[in-house]
Amino acid sequence: xxxxxxxxxxxGVLILVSALMVVTVRNLVHAALFxxxxxxxxxxxxxxxxxxxxxxxxxxxxxxxxTVLILFGIMLTRKITGGAQPPLAxxxxxxxxxxxAFLLLLLYVAMTGQWQVSDQPPMDxxxxxxxxxxxxxVLPFELASVVLLAALVGAVLLARDETx
Amino acid sequence: MEYVVMAAKAVVVFALVSGSMPFIVWxxxxxxADAQARIGPNRVGPFGILQSFADALKLIFKExxxxxxIDKRIFYLAPILSIIPALITFAVVPYGGPDLKLxxxxxxxxxxxxxxxxxxxxxxxxxxxxxxxxxxWASNNKYSLMGALRSSAQMISYEILLGLSIMGVVIGxxxxxxxxxxQAQATPYFGVIPxxxxxxxxxxxxxxxxxxxxxANRVPFDLPEAESELVAGFHTEYSSFKFAMFFxxxxxxxxxxxxxITTLFLGGWxxxxxxxxxxxxxxxxxxxxxxxxxxxxxxxxxxxxLRYDQLMRFAxxxxxxxxxxxxxxxxxxxxx
Amino acid sequence: xxxxxxxxxxxxxxxxxxxxxxxxxxxxxxAILMSIELMLNAVNINLVAFARYVTPRxxxxxxxxxxxxxxxxxxxxVGLGLVLxxxxxxxxxxxxxxxxxxx
Numbered sequence: 001x002x003x004x005x006x007x008x009x010x011x012g013v014l015i016l017v018s019a020l021m022v023v024t025v026r027n028l029v030h031a032a033l034f035x036x037x038x039x040x041x042x043x044x045x046x047x048x049x050x051x052x053x054x055x056x057x058x059x060x061x062x063x064x065x066x067t068v069l070i071l072f073g074i075m076l077t078r079k080i081t082g083g084a085q086p087p088l089a090x091x092x093x094x095x096x097x098x099x100x101a102f103l104l105l106l107l108y109v110a111m112t113g114q115w116q117v118s119d120q121p122p123m124d125x126x127x128x129x130x131x132x133x134x135x136x137x138v139l140p141f142e143l144a145s146v147v148l149l150a151a152l153v154g155a156v157l158l159a160r161d162e163t164x
Numbered sequence: 165m166e167y168v169v170m171a172a173k174a175v176v177v178f179a180l181v182s183g184s185m186p187f188i189v190w191x192x193x194x195x196x197a198d199a200q201a202r203i204g205p206n207r208v209g210p211f212g213i214l215q216s217f218a219d220a221l222k223l224i225f226k227e228x229x230x231x232x233x234i235d236k237r238i239f240y241l242a243p244i245l246s247i248i249p250a251l252i253t254f255a256v257v258p259y260g261g262p263d264l265k266l267x268x269x270x271x272x273x274x275x276x277x278x279x280x281x282x283x284x285x286x287x288x289x290x291x292x293x294x295x296x297x298x299x300x301w302a303s304n305n306k307y308s309l310m311g312a313l314r315s316s317a318q319m320i321s322y323e324i325l326l327g328l329s330i331m332g333v334v335i336g337x338x339x340x341x342x343x344x345x346x347q348a349q350a351t352p353y354f355g356v357i358p359x360x361x362x363x364x365x366x367x368x369x370x371x372x373x374x375x376x377x378x379x380a381n382r383v384p385f386d387l388p389e390a391e392s393e394l395v396a397g398f399h400t401e402y403s404s405f406k407f408a409m410f411f412x413x414x415x416x417x418x419x420x421x422x423x424x425i426t427t428l429f430l431g432g433w434x435x436x437x438x439x440x441x442x443x444x445x446x447x448x449x450x451x452x453x454x455x456x457x458x459x460x461x462x463x464x465x466x467x468x469x470l471r472y473d474q475l476m477r478f479a480x481x482x483x484x485x486x487x488x489x490x491x492x493x494x495x496x497x498x499x500x
Numbered sequence: 501x502x503x504x505x506x507x508x509x510x511x512x513x514x515x516x517x518x519x520x521x522x523x524x525x526x527x528x529x530x531a532i533l534m535s536i537e538l539m540l541n542a543v544n545i546n547l548v549a550f551a552r553y554v555t556p557r558x559x560x561x562x563x564x565x566x567x568x569x570x571x572x573x574x575x576x577x578v579g580l581g582l583v584l585x586x587x588x589x590x591x592x593x594x595x596x597x598x599x600x601x602x603x
Contacts, residue, residue: 002502012511019515019538023522028530029238029301035534036294042541045511048503049552051562054544056283061569064290064323066537066576068297068316073530073580075301075313077587088525089596095524103517110509115554117505122556126279126340129562137563144570151574158581 008048015041024088028074032067039063053126166269173274177254185415186216192415192461199465220408228404231303238302243402243409246295249288250416256284257423258343259449260433264442272433272445273343281341282334285424286327289379293319295413296398303401311397314472315381321479322378322385328487329371332494333361333428346432360431367490369429371483376421378475381414383464385475422456423449430456508549516542529583529593533576540572 018037025031039062046055089095133141190205190213197204205212230239260272277284293316300312334340337348351359362369378385399410426432430452433445470478515538522535544565551561587593590600 004502008503008507012507015511016514016518019518022534022538023518023526023531027235028528029235029298031531031534033238033241033298035537038538039541042545045508045545046548049508049548051548051552051565052277052279053283054548054562054565056280056287057566057569058544059287060283060290061573062537062541064287064293065320066573068290068293068320069576069580070530070534070537071297071301072313072316073533073583075297075309076584077530077593089527092525095521098524099517099521102520103513106513106516107510110506110513113509115505115550117553118556120556122552123559124279125559125562128559129566132559132563133566140567144567148570148574151578155577155581158578159584 004048008045011041011044011048014038015045029071032071032074035070036063036067039067050122051125053129169269169271170275173271174255177259177274178251181251181254181416181419182412184419185412186220187213188415188419188457189216189219189411191457192464195458195461196465199462223408223411224405226404228406229401231305231401233304234401235302235304238298239401240406242295242299242302243406243413244295245298246292247409247413247416249291249295250413250420253285253288253420254423256281256342257420257427258346258432259423260445261346261438261442262343263439264433264445272442276341276343278339278341278344281339281343282330282345282428283340285342286323289326290319290323292379292413292417295410299402299410300398303398305401308398308400311400315398318378318381318385318475318479321476322375325371325375325479325483325487326379328484328491329368329375330428331487331491332365332368335491335494335498336361336364342427342432346427346434349431350434358431358434360429360434362429365429365490365494367486368494369425371487371490372425372429374483376425377460377463378479380417380421380460382418382460384467384470386469418457418460419453422453422460425456426452505549505553508545512542512545512549515539515545527594527596529586529595530580532595533579533583536575536579537572540568544568 015038018034018041021034022031022038025034039058043055043058043063046052046058193215194204194212205215208214208218230236255274256277258273258276262270262272262276264270264272296315296319297312300308300310300315303309333345337345339345339348345361349358349360353359353363357363377383399407402410426449431448432452433449435444435448438445438448519535519537519539519542522538523532526532526535547561547565547568549561551559551565555561583593586598590598
C-alpha cells in the first residue's frame with residue numbers, strides 16, 4: 001500500500017465517521033463541529049487530487065463561512081442546556097431504509113461504471129481555473145453573481161425583524 | 165528528505181514565533197507605560213524583561229476554575245482552536261529569499277504554495293473565529309456569548325475586506341505565491357523609490373491595516389473583550405492555563421499579521437545588499453515586522469474604542485466601497 | 501495515480517447516502533441544512549475526482565465544483581434566514597411539528 005492510498009483511507013474514514021456523527025449526534029453544536037471535521041477531510045481529498053485551489057476554497061467557504069453561519073443559526077435558536085427532544089424523527093427507520101437502498105444503487109453504478117481514465121498530467125489548477133472562468137464559462141460566472149446577489153437580498157429580507 | 169527539511173524548518177519557525185511572544189507582551193507593557201508616563205514592569209530581570217515569564221508561571225499555577233453548566237468538551241477545545249490558526253499561518257510567510265540556502269536547501273520559508281499562497285493565509289485566518297465563538301458559547305454566560313457573537317460578526321465582516329484589499333497586490337504581482345509577491349517588489353519605481361506595494365497601493369495598504377486590526381481584535385476594534393461593557397468578553401469564564409492560551413493566541417496573531425503585512429506591502433525580506441548576502445533578508449524582515457508590532461502597540465496607547473454600530477457601519481459603508489474602487493483602479497492600471 | 505477512481509466514487513456514494521439519511525431522518529431544520537451540505541460535498545468529491553482522472557487537461561469538473569460551493573453558500577444564507585423566521589414565529593424549528601396548515 002502506497003502513502004497516497006494510506007492517506008486516502010485515513011481521510012475516507014475521517015470523512016465518513018464525522019459525517020455519521022453529524023447526522024446522529026444529539027447536540028447540534030457538536031454536530032456542527034463534526035461537520036467542520038468532515039469538510040476538512042474533503043479538503044484533504046482535494047489536495048490528494050491535486051486540486052489545491054479547491055482545497056483552499058473548501059476551507060475558506062465551507063469551514064470559514066458556511067459552518068460559521070450554521071453555528072450562528074444554532075446559537076440563535078437553542079439554549080445550551082436545551083435539546084431534550086429526540087434528534088431523529090419517528091420515521092427514521094424508513095429514512096434509513098430509503099438511504100440504504102439509494103446507497104446500493106450508487107455503489108452499483110460506481111463499481112460497474114466504465115470510465116476512460118486519462119494518464120495525462122493535470123493542469124496547473126489556479127491559472128487554468130481563472131482563465132476558464134472568464135472565457136469559456138463567463139456566462140455561468142456572471143449568472144452566479146446574480147444568484148449570490150439574489151440570495152443576499154433574500155436572506156436580509158427574510159431575517160429582518162418586521163416589527164421594527 | 166524534502167519533507168524532513170520542511171518539518172525541521174516548521175519546528176524552528178514555530179519555536180521562534182511562540183518564543184518571541186513573551187517579549188511582545190513585555191514590549192507592549194513598556195511602550196504603553198511610556199505613552200502614559202509610567203515606568204512599567206521593572207522588577208523581574210533587567211528592565212523587567214522577565215516579567216512575562218513570571219506572569220506565565222503565575223497563570224499556570226493558578227487554580228483552573230471550571231464553571232458549572234458548561235459544555236465541557238467544547239470549553240476545553242476552544243482555546244486550542246484559537247491558538248492553532250495563529251501558529252500555522254507562518255508556514256507560508258517568507259522571512260528570507262529563495263537564495264537563502266543551508267546545505268543546498270532553501271530555508272527562507274517553510275513552504276511556498278505556488279498555486280494558493282495568500283489564499284492559504286486567508287483560509288487559516290478564517291478559522292480563528294471558531295475559538296472565540298465556541299469559547300463564548302460553551303461558557304454558558306451571557307457576557308461571553310455576546311462577546312463571541314460580536315466578535316464573529318466583526319471578524320466575518322472584516323475578512324471580506326482583508327481579501328478585497330490585497331486583490332490590488334495580487335493583480336499587480338500576477339501571482340498568489342507570497343515569495344513571488346515579494347519578488348515583484350524588487351524593481352524600484354523611477355529607479356530610485358523602493359518598489360514596495362505600499363507606494364503603489366496606499367489605499368489597499370490602509371484598508372488591509374485597519375482590517376487586520378479588527379481581525380486581531382486590537383484597539384480600536386477590541387469590542388469582543390470590551391471590559392467596560394462585557395466583563396472580559398468571550399474569555400470571561402476562562403482561568404489559568406486556558407486563559408493563557410487565548411492570551412498567547414492574541415499576541416501570536418499580532419505577530420503573524422505584521423509578518424503578512426510586511427510580506428505583502430513592505431517588501432518582505434528585500435533591502436539593500438540582500439542579493440549578495442541573503443542572510444540579511446531575515447534581518448530586514450524582522451526589523452519591518454517588529455516596527456509594525458510597535459506601530460500596533462502605539463495605536464493601542466493612542467486610540468479610543470469604537471462603538472459596535474460604528475464599527476459595522478464603517479466596514480460595510482466606507483471600507484468595502486473603498487476596497488472595490490481600489491480593485492477597479494488597479495485593474496484599469498494593469499490592463500492599460 | 502495509484503488510487504483507483506472507483507475509491508473516490510464509493511466514498512462519495514457513502515457520504516451522499518449519509519447525507520440523504522440525515523436530511524430524511526433529522527427533526528431540526530438546521531441539522532437538515534447540514535445534511536444537505538454533506539450531500540453537496542459528496543457531489544463535489546465526484547466532480548473533482550472525474551476532473552482529475554477523466555479530463556485532467558480541462559478541469560471542467562473543478563469549475564462545476566466551484567459553482568456548487570457558491571450555490572451552497574447562497575443556500576446556507578437563505579436557508580438560515582428561513583429557519584430564523586420560522587423560529588421567530590413558532591419558537592421552535594422541529595420540521596415535523598411545523599403543521600400550521602393542517603386543520
